[in-house]
Amino acid sequence: MSTVLAxxxxxxxxxxxxxxxxxFLVVFVVLCGVFTFQVGRLFDxxxxxxxxxxxxxxxxxxxxxxxxxxxxxxxxxxxxxxxxLMTLPVSPGExxxxxxxxxTLFVALALVLxxxxxxxxxxxxxxxxxxxxxxxxxxxxxxxxxxxxxxCASAFxxxxxxxxxxxxxxxxxxxxAGMPLVLDAISGYVPTAIIDAVRSxxxxxxxxxxxRGVLLVPDLVWVVSMVVxxxxxxxxxxxxxxxx
Amino acid sequence: MxxxxxxxxxxxxxxxFTAVDGIxxxxxxxxxxxFLGPNGxxxxxxxxxxxxxxEPDAGHATICGHDIGNAPKAAKxxxxxxxxxxxxxxxxxxxxxxxxxxxxxxxxGAEQQKAIxxxxxxxxxxxxxxxxxxTLSKGFRRRxxxxxxxxxxxxxLILDEPTxxxxxxxxxxxxxxxxxxxxxxxxxxxxxxLEEVDAVCSRAIIIDKGKVVADGTADELRxxxxxxRKSNLDDVFRHFTSLEEAAx
Numbered sequence: 001m002s003t004v005l006a007x008x009x010x011x012x013x014x015x016x017x018x019x020x021x022x023x024f025l026v027v028f029v030v031l032c033g034v035f036t037f038q039v040g041r042l043f044d045x046x047x048x049x050x051x052x053x054x055x056x057x058x059x060x061x062x063x064x065x066x067x068x069x070x071x072x073x074x075x076x077x078x079x080x081x082x083x084x085l086m087t088l089p090v091s092p093g094e095x096x097x098x099x100x101x102x103x104t105l106f107v108a109l110a111l112v113l114x115x116x117x118x119x120x121x122x123x124x125x126x127x128x129x130x131x132x133x134x135x136x137x138x139x140x141x142x143x144x145x146x147x148x149x150x151x152c153a154s155a156f157x158x159x160x161x162x163x164x165x166x167x168x169x170x171x172x173x174x175x176x177a178g179m180p181l182v183l184d185a186i187s188g189y190v191p192t193a194i195i196d197a198v199r200s201x202x203x204x205x206x207x208x209x210x211x212r213g214v215l216l217v218p219d220l221v222w223v224v225s226m227v228v229x230x231x232x233x234x235x236x237x238x239x240x241x242x243x244x
Numbered sequence: 245m246x247x248x249x250x251x252x253x254x255x256x257x258x259x260x261f262t263a264v265d266g267i268x269x270x271x272x273x274x275x276x277x278x279f280l281g282p283n284g285x286x287x288x289x290x291x292x293x294x295x296x297x298x299e300p301d302a303g304h305a306t307i308c309g310h311d312i313g314n315a316p317k318a319a320k321x322x323x324x325x326x327x328x329x330x331x332x333x334x335x336x337x338x339x340x341x342x343x344x345x346x347x348x349x350x351x352x353g354a355e356q357q358k359a360i361x362x363x364x365x366x367x368x369x370x371x372x373x374x375x376x377x378x379t380l381s382k383g384f385r386r387r388x389x390x391x392x393x394x395x396x397x398x399x400x401l402i403l404d405e406p407t408x409x410x411x412x413x414x415x416x417x418x419x420x421x422x423x424x425x426x427x428x429x430x431x432x433x434x435x436x437x438l439e440e441v442d443a444v445c446s447r448a449i450i451i452d453k454g455k456v457v458a459d460g461t462a463d464e465l466r467x468x469x470x471x472x473r474k475s476n477l478d479d480v481f482r483h484f485t486s487l488e489e490a491a492x
Contacts, residue, residue, distance in 0.1 A: 002347075002350070003348055006344065006347035006348045007348070009344075009347070010333070010336075010344045010347075013336070013340065014333060014335050014336065017335040017336060017376075018335050079331055079333075079334060080327065080329060080331035081331045081332065081333055083292070083297050083327040083331060084325075084327060084331050084332065084392070086296070086297050087295045087296055087297050087320060087323070087325045087327070088320065088345065088348045088349070089316075089317045089320040089321045089348065089349065089350075090348055091316070091317065242297060242298070243292070243297065243298055
């Protein structure tokens with residue numbers, strides 16, 4: 001456990017040692033504001049909640065979370081530090097978990113920095129803060145799944161752009177799996193059981209379900225199993241092709 | 245047991261190319277083994293397998309009795325490894341980088357500070373302790389890699405070209421350090437600088453095309469040269485490694 005924390009600490013520090021942290025946090029908070037107030041028309045709705053913000057958040061994550069995840073392993077390969085890391089007394093599982101944890105903590109910080117919006121709706125009206133909290137939890141859960149997937153994409157390559165593109169595509173498929181866009185494309189070719197399975201891995205339906213404020217067991221199972229699956233996949237990729 | 249580092253029949257193939265073809269060796273306490281060979285002979289590949297970064301296709305590497313394949317953590321705790329090119333996290337400062345390595349190695353608090361101070365003093369890193377690694381010269385970067393390798397006082401040191409890119413003064417300093425460290429440790433260094441063998445190594449192994457072609461002290465290697473009375477190590481090196489080339 002202390003090894004995982006040491007890895008996470010180093011990874012977090014390196015976000016802040018480079019311009020990545022500043023650029024990401026500023027862009028994220030500004031875009032959240034744009035989507036909530038300009039596109040989502042928070043003021044015109046006359047309802048004191050953060051629905052416009054949380055409706056757009058998954059789509060913002062689709063681009064921005066892969067940008068956080070893309071360097072996790074690709075950078076280690078490119079600079080050769082993977083040889084250092086893998087010859088320290090660290091198991092691949094600990095390294096993978098530590099890096100994922102660092103990304104998740106970093107995104108948690110970005111979400112905390114959107115607090116002015118929460119203050120705004122609380123000044124303007126009397127929102128249901130329980131629902132807002134549930135939305136934040138749903139957002140962090142979604143981000144942690146995307147980070148696990150993005151980390152896996154990053155483990156495949158030494159090129160960060162390739163990692164970014166792979167994980168945007170992966171996250172897009174995961175996000176839209178329950179939508180007509182995807183379901184219509186496969187219905188007619190595959191049995192209903194597979195369509196139901198595809199629908200059940202869809203990120204968006206679980207996100208809205210958690211965000212409604214009811215933390216249901218299937219949603220929790222989905223989040224945990226998704227993260228565990230992608231972390232295991234990352235460990236497999238790292239162990240199989242350490243030196244490439 | 246006195247052999248801290250044991251390699252048994254290590255083999256590694258990349259596609260059709262056999263990089264390492266059955267290398268076995270033992271290094272005991274107080275020994276500094278020089279690992280010689282032309283570029284591409286399989287030096288680095290062997291060291292990567294010994295350090296547990298690459299998995300051998302056949303054979304074992306054992307560090308202080310722990311098999312690096314079956315008990316990687318226990319083995320890696322006893323090992324200090326300087327990879328080829330001394331990679332380090334470039335965006336970190338020297339001090340924070342070393343404290344990360346110490347964290348991972350389970351050193352904390354005053355013990356960690358003591359270890360970092362000693363490693364920095366031994367490698368002459370104090371003047372750049374707060375500098376970002378990417379901004380350092382090649383010589384300093386190599387020494388950051390060395391400091392990381394000796395930080396936890398490991399029983400076995402595997403150093404891949406520890407003096408590459410250093411100026412003559414720094415080379416001398418690193419050789420003195422290796423001699424100082426060798427008293428209660430097993431050390432293996434790869435090099436293609438032959439003077440290094442006379443300067444620091446108690447024994448040398450020459451490999452070529454992934455096979456051990458000569459093994460012995462510098463003097464023994466000189467004696468293995470047929471025909472000449474007083475040959476220098478350059479001749480020995482050429483003798484053993486060009487034979488194979490002619491055959492290929």
